[in-house]
Amino acid sequence: MGFKVGLLGLGTVGAGVAQILLDATGRSPLLQSLELYRVGARSLDKPRPVEIPREQLTTDLQSIVTDPNVDIVVEVIGGLEPARSLMLEAIRHRKHVVTANKAAIARFGPELFDAAKQAGVYLMLEAAVGGGIPIIQPLKQSLGGDRLNGITGIINGTTNYILSRMTAEGADFGDVLADAQRLGYAEADPTADVDGLDAADKIAILASLAFGGRIKREAVHTEGIRNITATDITYADKLGFAIKLLAIARRQGPAVSLRVHPTLVPHSHPLARVDGAFNAIFVEGQPIGQVMFFGPGAGSGPTASAVVSDVLNVAAAMQAMGERATPVINPMLACSHSDFCPIASLDDLETRFYVRFLTSDRPGTIGHIGSCFGNRLVSLESLVQTEVNGDEAQVVVVTHAVREGDFRAALADIHASDAIRSVASVLRVI
């Protein structure tokens, strides 16, 4: 019994998938039940790292998703359209779909999963988060006995690379970004990465699996790393922290707190040591405690590995299903929840803060800042006047865990007074 794969996209990831499917040596024996049947690419003549027989290639992607012989459609063209329409069309033609498309899943997940449920097919997305790191399937399967409380991840390799280099070199954001673009670690338009949008797509997906409910993409509070300076990295380091762009999903009472922001991470935390383009996802649950998954968060090989693991899982489930008239879906591979998760208000978040003020070097400034925080019940862990240039001083404050709404109110009070010149930076601390 063989299963026929229709591959949409022959860029770096698509070529990586094809390479695995065409050379099963030393890999899962189940690969031998898979046939790379049709491949859709934008151009038929472009030179590629993998040789596909010309008769399998087509530029007509639509013809693949409607081909009655295709069992599994692999979507690795990326972007929102035509990816969404092609996946929907494939599902309506009762094909299982494997995708690496975090943007489409984060935005159109409900529509796509509803369609898959109705058609009795699998919609698989291991490659959408964490590149090659197995995280989607472990969340569905391996942690099913746990009550998950939080997921904290470094899930964007570009920003982690930039922050790691800024830390190692004492360099500023703009210089490192330009160099990262030159070296291919950052896109020409870096918005999706550096503004946290890609990480927000991914944490929305992870939260949905961890908490068993749908997530509206816009519910993810998102801050990027453009405003991080070498100065803040240096202060953070002195205080015992690394600055990382974290994507966080946590239970907050009956709701879920969802956010992406640069964060001070204690040097002793395993995530503080994840450097360069690597990703790591830290999961907390009861009774498991804490587990972490670490690996390459992007790249054609790792992403292809994740795509193929989904294809294998679908093939295995099809084998176990046999020739039945009504498809029976294995619940460990499906995403069957349909309610939306209630989202917590950011004001109600309990977190520690790091804040750096620029002030005039005048007596009473520190006392004033301290009492503004005190009036709003914001308890401080440390408050240090760190540097004086002429008549300017910097005051760096680290709070205890406080309600974000109270902290923001105190900050507004401080702003309203003339005690400070500006708030140079505000960062959360875990």
Added chain:
Amino acid sequence: MGFKVGLLGLGTVGAGVAQILLDATGRSPLLQSLELYRVGARSLDKPRPVEIPREQLTTDLQSIVTDPNVDIVVEVIGGLEPARSLMLEAIRHRKHVVTANKAAIARFGPELFDAAKQAGVYLMLEAAVGGGIPIIQPLKQSLGGDRLNGITGIINGTTNYILSRMTAEGADFGDVLADAQRLGYAEADPTADVDGLDAADKIAILASLAFGGRIKREAVHTEGIRNITATDITYADKLGFAIKLLAIARRQGPAVSLRVHPTLVPHSHPLARVDGAFNAIFVEGQPIGQVMFFGPGAGSGPTASAVVSDVLNVAAAMQAMGERATPVINPMLACSHSDFCPIASLDDLETRFYVRFLTSDRPGTIGHIGSCFGNRLVSLESLVQTEVNGDEAQVVVVTHAVREGDFRAALADIHASDAIRSVASVLRVI
């Protein structure tokens, strides 16, 4: 449709499993299809952290594995017998079996898996390695598209705890062991842990999954940590290494190299930073590159989490299988290989070595050691005479990657001469 679970053993892990099965709130909805049906314990009257109705409890474990109503047997009594016989009996009665028993699987795996295959049932073992860390199922499923080249793990929490404390405190093995026993981190009889036997059981299991062949337990070359001294930890640290008990399975030509031994790990390697009772498993493959799984390697909660994930996987597969006369096994959950892996000779291993000699402080000693290595084509990275007490000196050598057989021959040459007083320690380096 409900599935009935028969639980063998109500120690800490068994009680943890029962607690999850009895309280599904916030966990996988699939838990609601499971019923904790019968529980076998040594004593009916012992107070326990979980309340089991008296009529479900029995001391007659045999009656559980033969009970026609039981669908899934969970074996958490540990040890070789009666665990092996009970599992075989359960399998013969066509029950799926979930076990946390690495010792029994490492020794009786072929017998147990053959029986499971014949009966058409699942034999699941996520909890046997790495406690709560998802590693078995990711190896079976998530890395199926990869050609795995090596697994390197810290998979014994007791020894990692002891080595971490020796490193942090500059203390010697005996003192830390005694304290670890007092605190419950080491057993009264610590042999299985400190001599590497437990880690050897586990790497045999991981290697079997990674390389798709059976492994004879005695094929694992095993060295423990009893001979590690504070002196070596200090020298290693100065050279840029931590000392860890690693379990290693690697492709070596057409064969597999299998070993457990204390190892110098560069400080920059992710495994060097895994401290205390934590476990971490580092997997290398093509095209994924490197991924690491980190978490609590033991404990009732984490182990119970892993056990329940297997139970859920079996229940999901049973649901998908439906009421068919002939069972159809999902190949992503089964271990279907039946050939044994060829095992590489330790002599042919290519590795770096660290060796510390005690010598008399005489001119020519270093030259003699150097030429003994040179004669056997053992290339040295560094050779340092590090300390002199009266007429005694220590010489610490680090080699480049060399054939182990050549290194051992050179060591014998050095021994045979009177250039040194003794070989204080020999450790491999990764």
